Amino acid sequence: xxxxxxxxxxxxxxxxGVGFLLLSAAAPAHACFVNSWCSTSSSGQYGSSGCRSQRDxxxxxxxxxxxxxxxxxxxxAIAYSVSSGAWGYSEEFSGRSAAQNRAKKExxxxxxxxxxxxxxxxxxxxxxxxxxxxxxAQGSDEPRARQAAQARCAKEGGRNCQIVFSRCSR
Numbered sequence: 001x002x003x004x005x006x007x008x009x010x011x012x013x014x015x016x017g018v019g020f021l022l023l024s025a026a027a028p029a030h031a032c033f034v035n036s037w038c039s040t041s042s043s044g045q046y047g048s049s050g051c052r053s054q055r056d057x058x059x060x061x062x063x064x065x066x067x068x069x070x071x072x073x074x075x076x077a078i079a080y081s082v083s084s085g086a087w088g089y090s091e092e093f094s095g096r097s098a099a100q101n102r103a104k105k106e107x108x109x110x111x112x113x114x115x116x117x118x119x120x121x122x123x124x125x126x127x128x129x130x131x132x133x134x135x136x137a138q139g140s141d142e143p144r145a146r147q148a149a150q151a152r153c154a155k156e157g158g159r160n161c162q163i164v165f166s167r168c169s170r
Contacts, residue, residue, distance in 0.1 A: 075099040076169030077117040078125045078136055081109035085130040088112065090170035099169075116149070124149035124166035126156030135161070142166050 046084030074090035077099040088106025093099035096117055104112045115136025116123040122145040127134035135152025147165050153161035 001148060007101075015150065019096050031073050050060055072120070072170075073142065074120050074169045075117065076119075076123055076167065077103035077104040077106040078115045078165060078167075079112040080115040080134060080136065080164070081107055081112045081128070082113050082124055082131060082134065087115075087163075087165055089165060089167060091167060093169075116145075117144070120170050121145070122166065122168035125163040125164045126150045126153040126158070127164050128153055128161045131163070133158035142168055 004051050008169045019036050030132070069153065075093045075098070076089070077096075077098045079088045079100070081087070086107050086109045088103045090102035090106065093102065096119070100114050100117055102115065105118070115125045115134070118138040120143045122139050123136065124139070124142070124145040125134065125136045126146070126149040133153055133156035135149050135154075135156055137145055137148030137152050139148050144170075146163050147167070149163065150161045
């Protein structure tokens with residue numbers, strides 16, 4: 001093998017490895033999602049075992065065993081349908097738009113809109129009944145996010161704003 005052929009072979013291997021590293025860095029290591037169809041144990045669409053495994057996937061994230069001390073990019077979002085009260089949620093996505101798209105998909109209604117998105121923090125959704133005022137908010141921790149969502153709902157005219165869903169993405 002000539003020196004040129006050897007150099008080309010080595011470069012091809014290095015560039016292939018770099019491409020793999022770039023591709024794997026862009027994808028989320030673990031993405032979670034939950035939707036309103038799984039918010040009660042009597043979910044008719046998915047059945048309780050499907051919802052249980054969906055929740056377990058998000059709740060039992062556990063450590064990946066890695067030793068990296070680099071901060072993790074973790075976006076989450078909550079989507080809400082005013083007409084039906086349906087909601088969708090995502091967490092641990094590497095980008096905001098991916099988290100928002102997944103939350104809308106999990107909401108499963110055509111009129112779903114993003115109530116809030118959050119980055120390495122928490123989000124909450126509060127509503128004053130179906131078709132009533134609602135508010136979404138982000139906070140540094142779950143109690144702050146919940147309080148801010150209830151305040152936003154009240155500011156929009158809600159009289160008895162209740163937390164629909166809240167979660168953190170860190």
